[in-house]
Amino acid sequence: MKPLVSILIPAYNAENWIAQTIQSAITQSWSRKEIIVVDDGSRDRTADEARRFASKEVSVVTVENRGAAAARNHALKLSQGDYIQWLDADDLLGPEKIELQLAALREGDGQGTLLSGAWGYFHYRTDRARFIATSIWHDLSPVEWLMRKMSENLHMQTATWLTSRQLAEKAGAWDMRLLSDDDGEYFCRVILASKGTRFVPGARVFYRLTPSGRLSQIGTSDRKKEAMLVSMKLHIGYLRSLEESERVRKACLAYMQNWFDNFYPERPDLVDELQSLAAQLDGRLEKPRLRWKYAWIEPIFGFKAAKRAQMVLPEFKSSLVRKWDKAMCGVDVTGQRTIGKIDG
Numbered sequence: 458m459k460p461l462v463s464i465l466i467p468a469y470n471a472e473n474w475i476a477q478t479i480q481s482a483i484t485q486s487w488s489r490k491e492i493i494v495v496d497d498g499s500r501d502r503t504a505d506e507a508r509r510f511a512s513k514e515v516s517v518v519t520v521e522n523r524g525a526a527a528a529r530n531h532a533l534k535l536s537q538g539d540y541i542q543w544l545d546a547d548d549l550l551g552p553e554k555i556e557l558q559l560a561a562l563r564e565g566d567g568q569g570t571l572l573s574g575a576w577g578y579f580h581y582r583t584d585r586a587r588f589i590a591t592s593i594w595h596d597l598s599p600v601e602w603l604m605r606k607m608s609e610n611l612h613m614q615t616a617t618w619l620t621s622r623q624l625a626e627k628a629g630a631w632d633m634r635l636l637s638d639d640d641g642e643y644f645c646r647v648i649l650a651s652k653g654t655r656f657v658p659g660a661r662v663f664y665r666l667t668p669s670g671r672l673s674q675i676g677t678s679d680r681k682k683e684a685m686l687v688s689m690k691l692h693i694g695y696l697r698s699l700e701e702s703e704r705v706r707k708a709c710l711a712y713m714q715n716w717f718d719n720f721y722p723e724r725p726d727l728v729d730e731l732q733s734l735a736a737q738l739d740g741r742l743e744k745p746r747l748r749w750k751y752a753w754i755e756p757i758f759g760f761k762a763a764k765r766a767q768m769v770l771p772e773f774k775s776s777l778v779r780k781w782d783k784a785m786c787g788v789d790v791t792g793q794r795t796i797g798k799i800d801g
Contacts, residue, residue, distance in 0.1 A: 459489045462555055462619075463538030467528035468546035469497040472506050474665065475546050479510045481663075482544060487555040490514065494546075495532045498522030503546070526631035526639050533625065539568075541620045543640075548616050549583065551661035558619045561657045568621030569652040574660030576614040580782035583663050598653045600699040603645065607696060607712035615640045616662040624650050632691075636684040637675050645695045666775065675719050676768070682720055686727055689716060690734070710740040718745035722760065 464482045468475055475494070482492045496504040496519040507517045520531055533541065542555060558572040577588035592605045593613060605611060620628075627650035631643050648654065675681045693709045713731055720727040721744065735742050747755060747763050751770075754763035 459487075460539035460559065461537060462487055462490045462540045462542055462559075463533075463536035464490055464492045464542045464544055464550075464555075465529065465532035465536060466492065466494045466544045466546055467497055467525050467532060468494055468499065468503050468507065469522070469525065469528070470499045470501045470503060471546035472499070472502040473547075474667075475503050475506045476509070478544060478546050478549060479507060479515065481549040481552075482542075483510065483515065484552050485550060485555050486553045487559065490555070491536065491538060492516070493532050493535050494518070495520060495528040495535075497525065497528040524633060524636070526633040526635065529631045530633075533630075539622055541622060541625050542616070543618065543620075544616045547665045547667055548614070549663040549665070550616060551659075551663070554660045554662065555619060557660040558655075558657045561655055561660075566652075566655075568623035569650075570621075571624060571647060571651040571654045572619040572657060572660070573613055573654050574617045574619075574657045574662060576617050576662040576664050578664045578666050580666055580779045581786040582782055585782065586663050588661070593654075594658070595656050596654060597656075599648045599651060600696070602648055602654055603692075603696045603699065604705070604708050607692060608708035610712070610715040612641055613644065614662055614664045615644075616664075617660075618644060618647070619660075620647055632688075634684060635688050636678070637681040638685055638688040642688045642691050645692055649695055649699070666779065677723075679724070682724055682727060685716065685719060686730065689713065689731075693734070693738075706738045706740070710735060710738050710742075714742055717742050718764065721745055 464485070466478060466482065471478075479492065479494065482490075492515040494507045494515070494517045496507060496517065498519065498521050504517065504519050511517050516535070518531075518535070520528065529543065540559070542550070544550060554574060558574060561572065562570060573594075575588050575590070575594065577586035579586035591611050592609060593602055593611050597605070624647050628643065628646040631639055635642055675685055689712070692712065696705055696709060713735060717731065720731060722728070732742055745764075747760075747767060751763050751767040754766055
């Protein structure tokens with residue numbers, strides 16, 4: 458019998474996107490599936506929109522608002538699948554995503570192989586999604602995957618993975634402390650439990666760029682900064698548990714340097730903590746460099762003002778692009794016409 462795949466969708470205030478997301482799960486070419494939507498105490502019509510799809514295949518439950526990690530943990534407890542497909546409430550699966558990944562399994566792989574695929578970002582029109590390959594879009598051992606992720610500041614979008622239940626059980630629950638980068642930390646543990654990753658190019662995911670507020674955006678939130686530091690320490694510990702070497706220490710230092718600007722100079726306590734960790738790795742973190750477009754601001758208005766401009770202006774530009782894309786889409790934000798353009 459074909460394995461059952463559980464498609465798990467945590468949702469919070471996603472009334473604009475949830476219908477399209479559920480539809481992309483329903484139209485998967487892999488027929489043996491269950492779809493579980495966990496509404497995390499939304500204050501809008503997310504639950505009502507989701508319940509329009511309720512059926513033998515699609516179940517919708519509402520829980521008290523406790524955050525994305527808690528909603529994911531609850532969804533996993535409700536699931537029965539042999540494989541787990543995580544899907545955020547504003548993202549989309551290509552129609553053959555799951556089928557192509559399961560077809561890529563080879564004899565003898567068992568459930569220890571972690572399946573990944575390509576992802577591209579978009580605003581409203583999926584036919585404009587940009588798929589940009591990176592060095593982790595390959596079959597890799599756990600240590601090599603983590604080395605590349607951390608040293609090159611890369612990530613794999615949550616829905617790209619197809620995880621066996623065996624790996625999900627070995628990895629354990631999502632960490633509810635992490636208000637940012639909870640997916641990055643979770644999949645580090647899945648990778649640690651795996652034999653390695655199998656990359657399937659045609660298994661595509663569409664990652665929607667929505668206005669600020671995603672878990673991945675730290676911004677000026679002190680709580681998210683503190684949670685990010687927890688995640689970073691865990692990342693470093695995971696990689697060093699696989700290999701203790703000079704190249705690993707360099708990868709960890711590069712990873713810390715890439716994220717250092719989220720803490721410097723606003724949180725000197727966290728800066729000191731990071732510098733102490735860097736010293737344990739035989740290194741030291743340098744003052745973050747401003748991009749050339751904003752570096753001229755520092756001599757006039759100071760580093761903080763230049764950093765603020767570097768954060769705010771790209772978001773303003775992105776908002777203009779998003780509005781233009783919505784206008785060009787020619788439909789409302791539920792994107793009913795757009796979904797028909799998704800291909801594998």
